[in-house]
Amino acid sequence: MLDRSSSSIAALIQPGRVHRRVYTDPDIFELEMERIFGRAWLFAGHSSQLAKPGDYITTELARQPVIMIRHSDGAIHVLFNRCAHRGAKIAPLRSGHAPRLTCCYHGWTYDSDGTLLNVPVPEGCARSFDTRDFALTPVPRVGIYRGFVFASLAKTGLSFEDHIGPMKANIDDLVDRAPDGELALDAGRHRYVFEGNWKLQVENVLDSYHVPFSHASTVNEKGEQFARREGDRHGAAVVDADKSRTAAPWKQRRSYITGNGHGWTSNTQLDDAKRSSPAFDEYRRVLAEKLGAERAQQILTPRLHNSLIYPNASIMGLNIHVRVINPVAVDRTEVTVFPVRLVGAPPAMNFGNIRLLNVTHSAASFVQTDDLESFVRVQNGLRSQAADWVDISRGLGEEEPDRELNATRELATHEMVVRAQYRAWLDYMQQAA
Amino acid sequence: MDPREFEAFLFHEARLLDDRRFRDWMELFTEDGSYWIPAVPEQESPFDQASLFYDDRELMKTRIARLQHPRIHVQTPPSRTAHLIANIVIESPPLAGACRALRDICLERGDAGASLADREAVEGEPPEYLVSSTVIMVEYRNDKQRIFAGRQQHRLRREGGSFKIVRKRVDLINCDSAFEAIAVPI
Numbered sequence: 001m002l003d004r005s006s007s008s009i010a011a012l013i014q015p016g017r018v019h020r021r022v023y024t025d026p027d028i029f030e031l032e033m034e035r036i037f038g039r040a041w042l043f044a045g046h047s048s049q050l051a052k053p054g055d056y057i058t059t060e061l062a063r064q065p066v067i068m069i070r071h072s073d074g075a076i077h078v079l080f081n082r083c084a085h086r087g088a089k090i091a092p093l094r095s096g097h098a099p100r101l102t103c104c105y106h107g108w109t110y111d112s113d114g115t116l117l118n119v120p121v122p123e124g125c126a127r128s129f130d131t132r133d134f135a136l137t138p139v140p141r142v143g144i145y146r147g148f149v150f151a152s153l154a155k156t157g158l159s160f161e162d163h164i165g166p167m168k169a170n171i172d173d174l175v176d177r178a179p180d181g182e183l184a185l186d187a188g189r190h191r192y193v194f195e196g197n198w199k200l201q202v203e204n205v206l207d208s209y210h211v212p213f214s215h216a217s218t219v220n221e222k223g224e225q226f227a228r229r230e231g232d233r234h235g236a237a238v239v240d241a242d243k244s245r246t247a248a249p250w251k252q253r254r255s256y257i258t259g260n261g262h263g264w265t266s267n268t269q270l271d272d273a274k275r276s277s278p279a280f281d282e283y284r285r286v287l288a289e290k291l292g293a294e295r296a297q298q299i300l301t302p303r304l305h306n307s308l309i310y311p312n313a314s315i316m317g318l319n320i321h322v323r324v325i326n327p328v329a330v331d332r333t334e335v336t337v338f339p340v341r342l343v344g345a346p347p348a349m350n351f352g353n354i355r356l357l358n359v360t361h362s363a364a365s366f367v368q369t370d371d372l373e374s375f376v377r378v379q380n381g382l383r384s385q386a387a388d389w390v391d392i393s394r395g396l397g398e399e400e401p402d403r404e405l406n407a408t409r410e411l412a413t414h415e416m417v418v419r420a421q422y423r424a425w426l427d428y429m430q431q432a433a
Numbered sequence: 434m435d436p437r438e439f440e441a442f443l444f445h446e447a448r449l450l451d452d453r454r455f456r457d458w459m460e461l462f463t464e465d466g467s468y469w470i471p472a473v474p475e476q477e478s479p480f481d482q483a484s485l486f487y488d489d490r491e492l493m494k495t496r497i498a499r500l501q502h503p504r505i506h507v508q509t510p511p512s513r514t515a516h517l518i519a520n521i522v523i524e525s526p527p528l529a530g531a532c533r534a535l536r537d538i539c540l541e542r543g544d545a546g547a548s549l550a551d552r553e554a555v556e557g558e559p560p561e562y563l564v565s566s567t568v569i570m571v572e573y574r575n576d577k578q579r580i581f582a583g584r585q586q587h588r589l590r591r592e593g594g595s596f597k598i599v600r601k602r603v604d605l606i607n608c609d610s611a612f613e614a615i616a617v618p619i
Contacts, residue, residue, distance in 0.1 A: 094609075187481055187482055187483055188472050188473060188476075188482040188483035188484075189472070189483060190472065190483050190485075191609070191610065191611035191612065192611055192612055192613070192614070193611040193612065193613055194613060194614075195613075214506065216502065216504035217499040217502035217504050217505035217506070218495075218499060220498075226495045334611050335611075336611075337483075339483050341481075347480070347481070350481065351480045351481065354480070354481065354482070354483060355479070355480075355487060357483065358483060358484050358485070358486065358487050359488075359492055359495070359496070362472070362483065362484070362485055362486075363485065363611070363612035363613070363614060363615050364470070364485045364486050364612070364614075364615040364616075366495065366496060366499050368614070369507040369614035369615070369616055370505065370506045370507050372507065372613065372614040373506040373507040373509075373614060374506065377506075
């Protein structure tokens with residue numbers, strides 16, 4: 001049994017290393033669901049998924065079924081997807097339209113803000129029965145920034161502003177790429193699953209160390225990855241041409257942390273001056289027309305590769321998408337990858353982005369599949385009792401402040417971002433209810 | 434038109450995939466050929482929605498180079514597959530339905546898929562056929578076996594004594610589920 005005391009949890013995390021149990025122990029996983037996913041601000045969905053009143057999506061937060069729905073007044077509600085009567089899931093589909101939500105079991109019917117409207121055979125209700133006591137339970141806290149809807153299952157805790165605030169610029173970086181300043185998550189989704197702990201995926205999104213090795217099969221004889229952006233002739237140089245070493249430009253990239261477990265990696269160095277295709281050129285023209293040439297140029301100068309909004313979401317700047325990480329069990333994780341449509345961009349540009357995301361982040365992609373293999377192998381390797389510790393010490397002590405960005409930075413091939421995630425992990429995990 | 438010709442061609446394609454002769458498999462496609470596995474049932478277009486696969490020849494080439502790369506970890510060890518192709522129905526001529534709809538979408542949007550517009554059969558060009566079939570692929574890798582199943586549709590162009598694939602679409606019955614890594618084409 002797990003000792004839930006603050007000191008024994010603290011003993012799992014040491015400078016530059018974490019105990020293998022944080023990936024393998026089912027009791028620790030249960031505690032994570034209670035103390036991290038049960039409290040943190042989690043990405044729940046995007047307002048564009050609910051175009052009109054009555055539109056809903058369903059998802060899971062800390063393994064609990066929730067429904068995100070737009071009410072007749074336009075407001076977005078995040079409710080537990082559970083009938084207040086006998087507990088059946090109210091909305092069975094991943095998305096749909098239902099101005100009234102009716103339970104399949106006994107027909108209790110709710111309004112799209114969760115209010116119980118009526119129950120069949122009302123004359124049978126207990127004398128004290130009051131419909132006002134039986135609304136669908138709302139998720140305690142909801143915060144929205146530029147369409148990104150976050151929810152917290154805890155009534156108290158870090159405010160939305162304090163948690164998401166430092167990452168707003170990273171959300172802006174993506175949203176501003178849309179000529180109309182708006183994203184639409186209406187281009188479907190990729191779904192993949194792996195037999196590994198959720199943190200393996202979370203750690204990986206900001207891991208620049210693995211790329212030349214994990215993704216060796218995506219690199220050509222010149223050491224360059226395949227073209228991942230519309231208008232590029234080839235991708236980033238990740239290994240030297242003789243394939244013996246990580247390429248210098250790749251090594252120069254940096255990673256940044258900003259508290260709460262969040263972080264990001266700087267841009268992938270590509271030949272932006274030569275980026276050109278009919279779709280991209282038209283996109284650049286539309287962007288400049290709406291925002292002015294200078295602002296357009298700023299937006300098109302990449303700053304970010306990947307951003308992590310701890311603990312369950314990432315935003316990618318290279319192959320633009322929003323990714324949501326859903327822990328299922330200590331050794332099982334489901335991930336959803338949403339392509340984003342840049343509202344106001346030419347359809348061909350959006351198609352280019354969607355098409356390339358198929359080959360970078362779908363379950364059948366060239367990139368993500370090798371990551372999944374690594375996650376599964378780590379989960380298997382950690383069954384070994386030969387060594388208790390997982391090393392995350394690269395660059396330990398070399399972190400430096402970046403005053404301009406109000407962040408801490410280090411080389412991207414170091415492991416500062418992972419250590420930062422475990423500081424946040426410990427903050428959540430040491431607090432008893 | 435001998436239905437056995439189509440059957441033989443589809444069996445040949447399945448055999449190339451099972452034998453991991455991916456380059457030969459790619460050569461079955463026309464230069465402007467495409468390979469599509471939608472991510473939702475009855476997906477109308479690969480252009481505005483995510484797909485499991487939507488490869489033109491260029492992406493196919495990258496995919497296959499990777500499949501033959503010595504350090505493709507997700508294929509170490511490699512998958513073994515067995516395809517079963519059945520319930521073959523020759524749906525054309527004339528060409529209609531999905532392909533025409535797809536062409537119209539391209540034309541309307543003027544987007545990167547517009548080259549598809551050139552593919553509509555015109556008089557004097559080799560005839561094209563739509564052939565649909567049921568596909569079951571059993572995949573074994575690393576002590577795990579799983580099944581992919583669905584309906585596939587080939588748009589085939591007569592070329593010499595055989596056919597070329599102009600477009601292959603596979604609609605998996607579980608296309609919208611969460612998958613473990615898929616490395617080989619279906």
